[in-house]
Amino acid sequence: MRNAFAQEITRLALEDERVVLLSGDIGNRLFDEMKARCPGRFFNCGVAEANMIGMAAGMALSGLRPVCYTIAPFLTYRCLEQIRVDLCYHHAPVVLVGTGSGLSYASLGATHHSCEEMGMLRLLPELAVVAPGDPWEVRAGLEAALRHPGPVYLRIGKKGEPAVHAARPGFEIGRAIRLREGAEVMVLAAGTILPLAVEVTGRLAEEGVDAGVASFHTVKPLDEDLLREVFGRVRVVATIEEHSVLGGLGGAVSEWLADRGGVGIRARLLRFGTADAFLHRTCEQEGAREHFGLTIPAITTAIRAALEGVTR
Amino acid sequence: MTMEELARLAREVRGDVVAMSHRAGTPHLGSALSCVDILVGLYGRVLRIDPARPTDPARDRFILSKGHAAMALYAVLARRGFFPTGWLETFAGEGAPLAEQPAPGCAPGVELATGSLGHGLPVGLGMALANRLSGRPGRVFVCLSDGECNEGTVWEAALFAPAQGLDRLAVVIDYNKWQATGRSNEVMALADLRAKWEAFGWRARDVDGHDLKALVGALGEVPDGSGRPVAVVAHTVKGKGVSFMEDDNNWHYRIPKSGEVAEARRQLGLAD
Numbered sequence: 001m002r003n004a005f006a007q008e009i010t011r012l013a014l015e016d017e018r019v020v021l022l023s024g025d026i027g028n029r030l031f032d033e034m035k036a037r038c039p040g041r042f043f044n045c046g047v048a049e050a051n052m053i054g055m056a057a058g059m060a061l062s063g064l065r066p067v068c069y070t071i072a073p074f075l076t077y078r079c080l081e082q083i084r085v086d087l088c089y090h091h092a093p094v095v096l097v098g099t100g101s102g103l104s105y106a107s108l109g110a111t112h113h114s115c116e117e118m119g120m121l122r123l124l125p126e127l128a129v130v131a132p133g134d135p136w137e138v139r140a141g142l143e144a145a146l147r148h149p150g151p152v153y154l155r156i157g158k159k160g161e162p163a164v165h166a167a168r169p170g171f172e173i174g175r176a177i178r179l180r181e182g183a184e185v186m187v188l189a190a191g192t193i194l195p196l197a198v199e200v201t202g203r204l205a206e207e208g209v210d211a212g213v214a215s216f217h218t219v220k221p222l223d224e225d226l227l228r229e230v231f232g233r234v235r236v237v238a239t240i241e242e243h244s245v246l247g248g249l250g251g252a253v254s255e256w257l258a259d260r261g262g263v264g265i266r267a268r269l270l271r272f273g274t275a276d277a278f279l280h281r282t283c284e285q286e287g288a289r290e291h292f293g294l295t296i297p298a299i300t301t302a303i304r305a306a307l308e309g310v311t312r
Numbered sequence: 313m314t315m316e317e318l319a320r321l322a323r324e325v326r327g328d329v330v331a332m333s334h335r336a337g338t339p340h341l342g343s344a345l346s347c348v349d350i351l352v353g354l355y356g357r358v359l360r361i362d363p364a365r366p367t368d369p370a371r372d373r374f375i376l377s378k379g380h381a382a383m384a385l386y387a388v389l390a391r392r393g394f395f396p397t398g399w400l401e402t403f404a405g406e407g408a409p410l411a412e413q414p415a416p417g418c419a420p421g422v423e424l425a426t427g428s429l430g431h432g433l434p435v436g437l438g439m440a441l442a443n444r445l446s447g448r449p450g451r452v453f454v455c456l457s458d459g460e461c462n463e464g465t466v467w468e469a470a471l472f473a474p475a476q477g478l479d480r481l482a483v484v485i486d487y488n489k490w491q492a493t494g495r496s497n498e499v500m501a502l503a504d505l506r507a508k509w510e511a512f513g514w515r516a517r518d519v520d521g522h523d524l525k526a527l528v529g530a531l532g533e534v535p536d537g538s539g540r541p542v543a544v545v546a547h548t549v550k551g552k553g554v555s556f557m558e559d560d561n562n563w564h565y566r567i568p569k570s571g572e573v574a575e576a577r578r579q580l581g582l583a584d
Contacts, residue, residue, distance in 0.1 A: 090416045
């Protein structure tokens with residue numbers, strides 16, 4: 001995903017000279033092409049993330065289109081007030097790109113995990129929260145974010161994530177991308193876990209369950225049209241994210257569902273994500289997902305059990 | 313404006329500020345009074361701005377990072393013609409344009425919503441970078457309080473600006489030696505403040521923050537040819553201009569009574 005980001009930001013910066021890239025001292029060599037082709041528009045802001053956000057606000061208020069890039073927890077937890085006041089309060093069009101989000105950097109420990117930040121950022125007025133599901137969505141999502149009139153948080157992974165789309169998808173902030181329709185189950189995935197969600201629906205199909213999947217890349221604002229449609233039609237809706245079950249996609253959909261009061265709702269909601277706990281075990285991303293039950297067998301089993309429960 | 317006109321403006325602004333605090337029942341009077349001469353020097357002589365074109369892309373920008381002193385900024389802007397002086401009379405009233413601390417776009421000439429400390433310098437730095445990148449001549453001036461220099465982001469920005477050679481950026485520190493609940497040099501080891509900015513790579517100098525000529529001289533030199541950003545450590549007195557408020561930190565929060573307003577205006581030579 002980060003290579004897709006680096007290529008796309010270079011392309012977009014060549015198209016629009018207002019685009020500038022600010023990095024929090026990461027991405028060694030990653031932005032060489034951008035630096036070479038867009039001289040003066042890349043800033044290594046050092047290990048000073050809060051200052052980077054403030055600077056981006058000043059640039060945006062002066063007509064530029066800044067993109068801030070660093071590891072998700074440092075970009076978000078550390079800078080919450082700068083994001084809130086300098087960006088959101090001023091409706092400053094800045095794109096925040098948090099790399100290595102969720103459990104991407106599981107082995108580095110919980111300092112490098114970001115499993116709460118979507119919940120935190122979702123509370124901020126004016127801010128769009130977007131979690132692309134594959135490298136194509138990173139490209140399309142970045143382009144959409146730079147066209148957005150206000151601040152956007154773009155939550156991406158590290159490198160090597162598989163492509164789910166065959167080509168660049170149409171991408172609109174606040175509009176989920178349906179990948180496969182399902183009559184009984186719809187899986188809604190936010191972010192880097194999309195490939196696993198697709199595999200889950202494949203496994204369910206093998207087991208005779210008619211399951212669909214959508215890349216629900218925008219956690220705020222929610223695609224309410226899609227939610228209304230699927231909750232009224234299927235029997236189980238599952239949200240999947242590499243994020244706490246509190247506050248992220250699952251949390252947002254739960255709030256939406258509570259407000260419906262059951263009217264027009266047929267489906268039961270299942271939320272798959274990380275627990276309300278730090279990960280203290282030493283492991284890579286796969287092991288971390290396993291620790292939190294984010295595996296194909298665990299999720300398919302839970303969805304099937306829920307389907308049987310609904311049937312009874 | 314001549315030096316005499318600046319001095320007159322400073323007295324009028326102080327009178328406005330005392331009256332606003334009394335009328336609206338809002339605190340931070342001491343903090344507003346201490347930075348009046350800095351703002352008057354900037355808006356009277358230094359800033360290249362046109363009240364008729366407050367969003368001109370080529371303008372100099374000023375950020376009052378110590379947003380709690382907004383009364384002083386509003387009074388200076390109003391008297392320089394950015395908006396009617398009548399707005400000062402509804403300051404902090406229900407639905408009024410001028411909030412107790414600056415809101416985004418609340419009034420012509422207000423560049424940034426401030427109030428949480430440590431935000432103005434990073435944003436000002438971004439504005440200065442944007443000006444340079446866009447080939448615009450505008451300079452950026454940011455006024456900080458000494459208490460604000462407790463914030464880490466001030467020093468993050470202080471480290472970054474010289475690395476970029478941002479010589480069209482200046483900070484003015486309203487060094488009134490007090491923060492909300494104590495002496496600023498006792499709460500934190502601020503002294504020697506000039507030496508700190510110098511050590512961070514800025515062209516730093518001490519000035520008497522109530523000497524309009526010295527302020528205009530120091531701030532008017534930006535950029536000074538050194539290729540470095542400029543830090544002016546303006547030594548001020550909290551509550552300056554009203555004898556019973558000067559250097560008395562109770563006036564960080566106290567609201568003046570009507571008799572005190574009258575006495576303050578008399579001392580300022582503004583007797584009604």
